[in-house]
Amino acid sequence: GLEGRASSVFGYDLRGGYVNYGNAPLDAVYEIDGVVMPSLWYSEYQKLFAVLDWNLDMERLRFDGTLEFNHAWGYDHVMVAPAMFTGDVAATYNWNRRIFAGVDCNWAAARSNDIYTVPGYADLGIYAEYGFSRKMSFWLRGGNLLNMNIQRNVMFAEKGVNFTAGIRLNL
Numbered sequence: 210g211l212e213g214r215a216s217s218v219f220g221y222d223l224r225g226g227y228v229n230y231g232n233a234p235l236d237a238v239y240e241i242d243g244v245v246m247p248s249l250w251y252s253e254y255q256k257l258f259a260v261l262d263w264n265l266d267m268e269r270l271r272f273d274g275t276l277e278f279n280h281a282w283g284y285d286h287v288m289v290a291p292a293m294f295t296g297d298v299a300a301t302y303n304w305n306r307r308i309f310a311g312v313d314c315n316w317a318a319a320r321s322n323d324i325y326t327v328p329g330y331a332d333l334g335i336y337a338e339y340g341f342s343r344k345m346s347f348w349l350r351g352g353n354l355l356n357m358n359i360q361r362n363v364m365f366a367e368k369g370v371n372f373t374a375g376i377r378l379n380l
Contacts, residue, residue, distance in 0.1 A: 218267050225259035236289040236363040238325040245325060247364040254284035256291070274298035289327060289363055292317040301336070309338040309348075317361075330359040332367075338377070346377045 210224030230253055237250040257280045264273035275297050281290040295318070301311035312335050319329040333355050338348040352371045353359060359367040 219265050220263065222262040223260070226257075228256045228258065230254050230256070235284060235291075236327075237285075237287045238289060238322055238363055239287045240324055245364070247362075248287075250285070250288060252284045252288055254281055254288070254290075256281040269304070270300070270302055272298075272300045286323050289320050289322045289325070292320045292327075292329070294318040307340040309336070309340075311336040325363070327360050327363055328358060330357045331355055332357070332359055344379050346379075347375070348377060349374045 210222065212220075212222040212224075214220045232251050232253060234249050234251055235254070237248040239246055239248065259278045261276045262274070265271065266273075275295075277295045279291045279293055279295075284290060295316065297313065297315040299311060299313035301309055303309045312333070314331055314333045316331040317329055320327045332353050334350055334352040335354065336348070336350045338346050340346040350373045352373070353367060354370060356368075356370055361367070
């Protein structure tokens with residue numbers, strides 16, 4: 210790998226390699242009497258990968274992300290390999306370290322086996338946070354703004370736009 214900083218505000222980490230798994234969990238989809246069933250199976254398989262992480266962290270703006278490439282082989286035909294391409298990016302603006310607003314996107318390419326294809330997706334979201342004090346803040350995130358059928362887990366779809374709210378406590 211190669212890790213470093215191009216300036217005081219920009220950092221990167223590029224790495225890659227080969228993995229030979231002896232018994233690793235993979236999503237699986239199989240068919241019994243015409244019914245397609247999801248599962249989690251353990252299998253040996255091999256994988257080549259490359260990952261790029263970056264971050265640009267200025268006083269008021271932060272932009273960071275990850276891009277990942279995976280090429281897997283040697284697994285059973287009912288297994289669904291990891292997506293060949295995945296990634297996430299996020300940009301956040303802060304005003305006086307008290308009000309934060311941002312946008313993010315987590316995505317994955319389609320993946321499949323002999324009988325089922327897990328569709329690719331892009332989970333676009335927006336984020337806002339208000340720092341009530343140094344110890345407590347309130348936040349809100351809207352997700353899946355593209356209203357896609359997101360399957361992070363095989364055959365379990367996250368459908369529709371969603372919202373999450375929370376309180377952050379710094380102890």
